[in-house]
Amino acid sequence: MQRIIPSLAALIWSLMTLTAFAQESAPPAEHPSKAAWEAAGAAMQRGPSTVTLRDQGSLQLPDGYAFIPVKEATRVMESMGNQVDGRFIGLIVPLADAPWFVTVDYEESGYIKDDDAKNWDAKELLDNLKEGTEAGNERRTSMGIPPLEVTRWIESPTYDGTSQRLVWSIEARNKGVDDPDPTINYNTYLLGREGYFSLDLVTTAATVTTDKLAARELLAATTFNDGKRYTDFNASTDKVAAYGLAALVGGLAAKKLGLIAVLGAFLLKFAKVIFLVVAGGAAAFAKFFKRDKSSEA
Numbered sequence: 001m002q003r004i005i006p007s008l009a010a011l012i013w014s015l016m017t018l019t020a021f022a023q024e025s026a027p028p029a030e031h032p033s034k035a036a037w038e039a040a041g042a043a044m045q046r047g048p049s050t051v052t053l054r055d056q057g058s059l060q061l062p063d064g065y066a067f068i069p070v071k072e073a074t075r076v077m078e079s080m081g082n083q084v085d086g087r088f089i090g091l092i093v094p095l096a097d098a099p100w101f102v103t104v105d106y107e108e109s110g111y112i113k114d115d116d117a118k119n120w121d122a123k124e125l126l127d128n129l130k131e132g133t134e135a136g137n138e139r140r141t142s143m144g145i146p147p148l149e150v151t152r153w154i155e156s157p158t159y160d161g162t163s164q165r166l167v168w169s170i171e172a173r174n175k176g177v178d179d180p181d182p183t184i185n186y187n188t189y190l191l192g193r194e195g196y197f198s199l200d201l202v203t204t205a206a207t208v209t210t211d212k213l214a215a216r217e218l219l220a221a222t223t224f225n226d227g228k229r230y231t232d233f234n235a236s237t238d239k240v241a242a243y244g245l246a247a248l249v250g251g252l253a254a255k256k257l258g259l260i261a262v263l264g265a266f267l268l269k270f271a272k273v274i275f276l277v278v279a280g281g282a283a284a285f286a287k288f289f290k291r292d293k294s295s296e297a
Contacts, residue, residue, distance in 0.1 A: 110239035
């Protein structure tokens, strides 16, 4: 029998409770996530509006979406058993009943050269992702996290050199488990002068074809401020990242930067999101805020 670590057990319980909350007037008063969700509901910013993304850029949040600021979003993530770090900016959720959400981060990496996008090989990138994931399974197992396997591209990497936007997505399943609807990360990036924004949609294979349209809409609505844009780079003064664009796909980075460092980031990411859509959690997320909006009206 697979051992479930306490944080995962708490996460599943939290999602089940929040699903029930979507159908009732309030969650059980004793549940530890209640205060986090109430604070998120009070602090969230509904579109259409402008969301400031630190001192780097902004998001023109469209109608039908809500942004939860970093303080409240961190509490929500932690209440579901997830860790965030200094890169985390907040969460975007749909106000409609849709089973997805988007994490927003900023990585102060320095200027990332995008030359390698002209020559990368999608098959090689996928093979490296598979290899890196398999190499990390021993550590996952020791942490009580089920081993993973990367099976296929949901969307192979595409990069627009004019807008400096990168998109890619893979399917990752629990290894050896029959999962007809695995969790999907749909990853989108916008490069800037000093680093990059990442907006990562968490959904499932069954709905990713539709849900990714929201991810692309949000990416298109994200911009860097004047002076912080990719085209503002000054070669004589600015820091240049130690890796190229392919590192953001996670494949060639394993060879260029050393497997252990990359696996650490890769493991953390999938440990963070792989169970977040269990029991319709993202749908409960949407229903919560939809109910909150109706109650205000």
